[in-house]
Amino acid sequence: MYEHDQLIDELVCDAVPVRRTWPVWMRLSWLVPLVLVLGAISTLLLNQRQVTNWTAPYAIIAAANMVTSLVIGTIALSSALSISIAGGVTRGGKIFRNMMVVWLAISAISINLPAHKVGNTYNDTCCFVFIITAGTPMIAIIILELRRTLSFNPIRSLVSAGCGVSFLSFALLAMCHSVELSISDLIQHLCAALILGAVTVGLGWRVIAI
Numbered sequence: 746m747y748e749h750d751q752l753i754d755e756l757v758c759d760a761v762p763v764r765r766t767w768p769v770w771m772r773l774s775w776l777v778p779l780v781l782v783l784g785a786i787s788t789l790l791l792n793q794r795q796v797t798n799w800t801a802p803y804a805i806i807a808a809a810n811m812v813t814s815l816v817i818g819t820i821a822l823s824s825a826l827s828i829s830i831a832g833g834v835t836r837g838g839k840i841f842r843n844m845m846v847v848w849l850a851i852s853a854i855s856i857n858l859p860a861h862k863v864g865n866t867y868n869d870t871c872c873f874v875f876i877i878t879a880g881t882p883m884i885a886i887i888i889l890e891l892r893r894t895l896s897f898n899p900i901r902s903l904v905s906a907g908c909g910v911s912f913l914s915f916a917l918l919a920m921c922h923s924v925e926l927s928i929s930d931l932i933q934h935l936c937a938a939l940i941l942g943a944v945t946v947g948l949g950w951r952v953i954a955i
Contacts, residue, residue, distance in 0.1 A: 769823055769827050770823075776826075776890055777819055777822065780910075781913060783886065784880065784913065784914060784917050785879070787878050787881065787882050788878050788879050788917065790878065791871070791874065796920065806854060806855060807922070808919075809851055810848070810851050810855070810915070810919045812916075813848045813851060814912045814913070814916035815913065815916040817845060818908075818916060820836065820837040820841045820844070820909075821909035822887065822909035823836045824837070825891065825903070826890070826902075828896065828902045829891050829895065829899075835905070855924055855925050856925070856926050858924060872918060872934060873933045873934075875914075875921075876934060876938065876941070879913075879917045879918070880910045880911065880937075880941040883913060884906075884907075884910055884948065887910065887945070888903075888945070888948060888949040888952055891949065891952075892952055894953075895954065895955045896953045896954065899950045899955075900946060903945050903946040904946060906945050906949070907942030907943070907944075907945035907946060908942060911937070911938035911941050911942060914941065915934065
């Protein structure tokens with residue numbers, strides 16, 4: 746092309762102001778409540794959904810599990826949003842690692858608890874279905890949010906997002922699960938989390954990649 750000035754003029758005429766992306770903390774302030782509400786609503790479709798009895802023995806462990814999962818999920822989503830912005834870095838790495846240790850410790854304690862029930866427990870299959878059901882709408886919303894900025898590191902963004910979805914689903918599960926776990930139960934939870942992570946990456950990497 747020889748008419749460079751004409752091309753420049755056309756580009757200038759077509760240019761529009763770029764809308765600045767909100768800070769990560771502001772996006773999280775509405776994103777986390779939204780995905781939790783949508784995840785909770787989706788689980789209402791499950792006939793066997795029940796509520797934890799918070800007055801029962803060892804209920805504090807269920808509460809600790811819920812809070813820890815919520816914190817881990819929020820940090821992971823924060824990293825996903827941050828990584829998707831040019832120059833963004835992983836957020837809260839030290840806190841994330843410490844909270845993961847706490848979550849593993851809570852899981853170990855739950856496996857070794859005596860047979861005191863907190864509410865009516867799901868069996869392994871119901872837990873698996875619950876996590877997948879709760880996480881599915883979360884994946885859609887988070888991919889749409891990442892789509893707003895796209896990402897130079899889509900896989901890293903989506904892995905963090907998948908981790909966030911999984912732990913937010915764990916937080917919801919803690920509200921309708923017995924405190925004590927079996928090893929097979931924990932494995933089912935982790936398998937569901939891996940599936941949510943794989944689905945998040947599989948569906949999102951072409952959508953958010955620059």
